[in-house]
Amino acid sequence: LQGPSSSGKSFVLDRVADLFPPEAVLRATALTTNALYYLPPGSLRHRFVVAGERSRIEDDERAEATKALREMISSGKLTKAVAVARQGSEPETILIEQPGPIAYGETTTLMKVFDEDANRCLLLTTDERPVQTKRIITTLGRRYATGCKGDAERIIAKHHAMQRLLAVEAAPVRVPFAERLAEAFDHGRVEARRAFPHVIGMVMASALLHQRQRQRDADGAILAAADDYQLARHLLAGPMRRSLGGGVSGGAARFLDRLLGWFGPEAEFTRQEARKHETAAQSAIYAWVGELVAAGLVEVVEEARGRQPAKYRLPATGVDAESANPLPPIEIVFR
Template identity: 35%
Template sequence: MAYDLRILDLFKKDIRKKGVVGEETTAATVKLIIVTRLLGGPGSKSKPTSAIVKGDSSSGKSYTVESTVRFFPPEAVLEMTAMSERALVYSKEDFKHRTIVLYEAVALREGVQDNLTAYLLRSLLSEGRLEYPVTVRAKDGNWTTKTIVKEGPTNLILTTTKVSIHAENETRALSLTTDDTPDQTQRVFRELANEGEGGVDLEPWHQLHRWLRTAEHRVTIPFGPALAELVPPVAIRLRRDFGAVLALIRAHAILHQLNRPRDSEGRIIATLDDYEVVRDLIAGVVSEGVGATVSPTVRDTVEAVSALAGVHQDGVTATALAEKLGLDKSAARRRLLMAKRDGYITNREERRGHPGRWVIGEPLPEEKELLPPRHRLENRTAGQASGGTVARGSEGDKGVGP
């Protein structure tokens, strides 16, 4: 498996067998994000990246994440559905190069005054370690201060039904959204009716990731400077998101390291193949995150509100939108909130407890490309040896991977 040229394609096939349909891209992105846990450490500029998987209840977000996590050995992840305020501090678990998976954002206690849970988690993610001083009684009976240290680096996968979470947490992760369309619901129906076995042998995947834990994690990206010049600096948030792009490129190269050359220091050399896969997974996510474009979901919603405005001159209701788009009312409300968050629609209704009356707000932006297509990067890096598909690693590498 470690020698395969497109390991994520193998993963997509296997996760379909686990019953995940229509969300293979989200699952593959989550998988690669979990691989980024191997990055970071003393002296490293590269950090693991995190993700928030958003969606309505029953949209499959938790099932997609949970199914993806099963492809990793237990020691690679730490799964939680809830935790106490200081659970991260007093936990006996090791966080180093491990992904924390929280199956609902309420575990972060957002909105609670002096929210220590979210603060501790942000510190662990940002600083790569957690230091928490506590007062304890010494042997002589006097009180003294002891510092509890929890080493990282680590990253986070979070699921939520919310459209957005606290800005301090939101900007530290890529936002992935599940598909709420009727077509996706139909795909789920067909999968539920499928009486096939659907079994997957996860042991080869566990062997792969156990081997990767001890394999090479240092990656150089020779086209990184060229990519930095081609990405327009349209928003401050891109400073973090560009780092996430580089982290995912490194993770993909680590995953395929037996098919990547090494430099004189033994580091894996990332190729444009790594960039192309990452771009296909998250180009839209990055653009939406900084408002350079909108998702098809938001665009369809705003266009539907505009089309209904002639009939609903006092404002479009969630019920009318649901009928227009063939959605249930809950999904329609969620879409309205997503469009409202970015200012593309506004709610005229000011009375609490009354149905919203939605009207058009700011105009939708023109589609703006932030991550350049491969050919533009190829042109900029013409002449570099690592621009395309490369040969396998050295003969000494053979037989190393699972």
């Protein structure tokens, strides 16, 4: 979950975690390189791992530190051979196995995340707009004035009961239209190889949640339907635009529109000049500029040298953050 500082990233992730029963959640504000390997066996199976703020350092050491997470997300299990010294005997190599699968969530102010981590996850962003800030403050004001927290406890209890029921009535899910979806899927970018399982996973999750409204095959497997793909396509539109369509986050797209308003189409600017106009934090400005450069929407005209800041060139027009959904239309998949 990406976004500027104070935009509510941790709040959103914590509230989502509250909807899961305590036995299904592992909260860890920090994870060391080997932490997941040495948990009691089975501690990670079907767990929602809620991490804290991602380290701002993106280097080889950090990549090594997140290697276990990448392995668990990709293969659904961890394995590690470790040499153990036994008193009075030669060292012995043992195999540590930690079964999954897991769901994983973390927050960051970085708009550029290590590629090996980013392409295994769905990138979501917070809403930094003033209108959203007004909604939040208004809600907080009402809560402080009345002391009423609404029916949060009832909602949380309902979600806990539903999730526990799913665990009791667990059944495999089959996606009968997966081959047709694969045929219609965008094959132009190598990222599609990881994006496609994300889409299938969302379809399967929807079918599992709606299992009482879904048909079953002869073996009792739940059969995903067109409604499941339609929901997955809607929910994944934003993340897939960034993965497959070269899109940018909503915050970066809105920032680009403001840049065009301040400096004009195809004008040059520096980040320092942008800071004179922008009310968001410096870290957000730098992150948005980096995201726009990575997407090819803003050009680096001159690299920074000493105290001389880097210069950038704007495009002729902005970009629509809500542009066409890159996932195949439902009528193509189910024609």
